[in-house]
Amino acid sequence: MSIGRRLLGKGIAAAGGLAIPGLLAGEAQAQRGQDTLRLVFRDAVPNIDPYFNSQRTGLILGHQAWDGLVHRDPESFRVVPALATEWRWVNPLLLEFTLRQGVKFHDGSDFTAKDAAYTINTVSKPETRVATPSNYAWIDRAEADGDFKLRLHLKRPTPAALDYLALVTPIWPQAYRERVGAEGYSRAPIGTGPYRITKFDVASGVEYERFDGYYAGGPKGRPAIRRITVRFVTDAATELTELLAQRVDWIWNMNPDQVANVNRIPFLTTLRQESMRIGYLSLDAAGRSGDTPMKNLKVRQAVWHALDRKTIAEKLVSGGSRVPVAPCYPSQFGCNADAAIQYDYNPEKAKQLLAEAGYPNGFDIELTSYVQPRQWSEAVQSYLQAVGIRARLNLLQVAAQIQRAWRGELAMSMGSWGSYSINDVSAILPNFFGNTNDDYARDETLQRLLVEGGSSADEAVRNAAYSAAIKRITEQAYWVPLHTYVNTYAFNRQLDFKAFPDELPRFYLAKWK
Template identity: 45%
Template sequence: MKKNYIRFLSIPLFMLICLSCFLPQAFAGKKDDTLNIAFSKELETLDRYFNTAREGIVISRHAYDNLLYRDPVTYEYKGLLAKSFKWNSDTEMEIVLRQGVKFHNGQELTADDVAYTLNFAANPDNKVKTQRYSDWIDHVEKTGTYTVKIMLKKPFPAAFEFLSGANPIYPKAYYSKVGVNGFGVAPIGTGPYKITEVIPGKKVVMEKNNDYFKDSPKGQPTIGKIIWRTLPEINTQMAELMTGSLDWIYLVPPDQAEKLAKMSNLTVTPAETMRIGYLQFDAVNRSGKEHGMDNPYAKLGVRQAINHAINRDSIAKNLIGGQSRSIYSACFPSQFGCEQDVAQYEYNPVKAKQLLAEAGYPNGFETTLYGYRNRSFAEAMIGDLAAVGIKAKLMIMKYSALREKARAGKAQMQFLTWGSYSINDVSAITSHFFEFEADDLAMDPKVKDWLLEADTSIDTPKRKELYSKALKRIADQAYWAPMFTYVSNNCYSKDLNFTPYPDAVPRFFQATWK
């Protein structure tokens, strides 16, 4: 039986190899010092402020620089375009810029560029799509040729995080001349790679910036050229990777990644990302109060029972694989303030049945599990719930439709995921879901008050203490059932030295040929 199963799985792989014979070959790779990569999503613009896609983040890190840089290993904030940075008060930051940094057109970076870019991004009239990344800025003042002050609307301790990952600096003269549309197809930055060719929807060519400033914590780029292609179909990407037309792809499904890993010319790294999966319950009983629905999830015992009923470890190990792991706190473990010493609901169906009986459901109940992705993960959860008497029907919807349904109080249990936009701070996830905003289905005033205080304090120990209190109460009350971390299957040529990181932002400027 096992031999037949393996033979059956090999058929799609054989078809991919056959398909690859008819695909155009890219005469590049290690021998031509050209890294060929592919992503599925088409970018409408290369202006980071007007796209929110992960692909836009990747382009941005290579073509542009931010004021700060977060080390992906130590999580330390380092000066990038900034020579130094400090708080003058809880609503004022002082930045001293490096001197001699050049944009790709030869213009020197000055305070004018920084003030112009950040003021443009923070101004709601400009309607940037990344407004949430800069709406904490009141205004930026130029105080010298290479110095600026950033004035905040209110205390925002995650400012360093947002300045390191979400607000690239553009050349004032060029951007104001060509405008948003012109910059979107012919961008200029200070980054380790300069964009030399753009064919919208098809290809972006980046060449090594030989004048990149030597003290950059990003390091110096090594590979001479990067050709970025848009290939919507993962099967096409895999076929080209196998034949050498591509050198790197990611987000490959686990079963396909396992097959690619067996090929002698490829490396597969199933790296953990900051995205987590979790169940969210209508603990505040919005569905009952607004729609008169019977809502078992308003009872603590039911929420705790579900936490015990689902085998997180099995899903992480057998369905996700790689570096995936179980989690019990409502955040990603590396994020600042993500307390790990919280109530941990081990897999225990007997305990789950006991809790259900104590909550008034000795025979379980019927329900619906809503989700928008990863059907196989949801089906595994449904199987575990059935084992303790909870008969759940799976309803897969588009994310936007599910979000509106939940906000309207019509989705009592949801399987959701959140990647925190690669922001390494609890405020990017826990605060979003537990501060009485539209997606808060707990409405716990204690949790809200702790989070709000932590979100507006620049006292690091105090922030940690407050986030700890909030996350412990969230776990004790089982408002969520945190499940597991996600993995990004990075598949690439054996000739390439490449290291993936949890923020799921590929750093090709650190890659080298073997």
């Protein structure tokens, strides 16, 4: 039997185990009467401030409570006004903004250009140690000109600047944050968004209440639902159990094997949507974790040939998942698939390469992963073991794996990256290959190419640099793009919820039917 068929069998067995004792008796009790939406997420965020976590859950939680200077429309991807009403490029290194008047922070204080300049200048400094420095490495400085004018100076031309400002640059209140300090702010944050955070506990969750002072004309609008509660759980089984027991109203990224079963429950429904997130396998070519076999190019090439990524995408992830040819999402600017070296699924070739590298009998290695459902990690483990790479699977929580990755401890690790939903390769390639905490290649030639691609407003120059970078990444087999993600949502049928391709649930748009 092929590995692919064995994996399918596992999935079918898993799907058959959905038990729903007593849940069909009586109608579901929605939270309409309490005007509360109850959510659950599988990965707790160590810091609710969006600048200090790189988790998708953190981005989602922050998006409900903070606004940036501009906003990206989820339907058209067009950048529209938010805290700024107008902007113009004075030259390729200078953006000028006219800011909205009458905006209040959640504590009732006024938003001004000083808050925007303070935020931008703080997060762009290396000593601030934000979670993803590459998101702000293009910023030189910001200057307030009175209360409602802001000048943003760039270190280099950055065509995607407005996307970064829309998606990953929420504005802090200067006076409040300076008074309570960074730690105090993370415990009791305030922003200008449509919801205000009334409670945050790293171990248990977050509570929100609608901010009735949200500014007129704000791009997110006035939420229909007054309160949101968020709880953190540790695993997918608990998450699904909570939904079935009607203790929560919404979950996401459940095992797609369960979709048909969940849809048979009268009070629940599901929704699937491909996102910009891609799954990946990072290989320690630089030897940050020690004298690992991954330092050998032939071993890394063997890993690529060992994986039947097409079967993983189509049969396990399913729902329209694709195998990215290049190490980026296909729609991103600069994601040139034609530049990528391609590797077919060829277990015999993988074994041959391992023998040539000096490992005719294979080797043992740790494979860390936070990817759920666990069958996806087990699939990669099975394919590797079939060619002699005996991977010991170590499933971790997201935050724990990120910490180990940043300490340089991971010889081989699985994860996913959503590029903060920014449709430009500058939101993915520099994070993994730009001499950052996540860079396990440490390739100076590659780093120079990424700087070149990120330092020009000329599309031809950018494309040429990024194409050369993609060729080198794939030629050196540094990092394996496994599949695109297809988000699987399950929620109460009485909830009007819409999903978007940018993988950013907008609960401020949800309402009870």
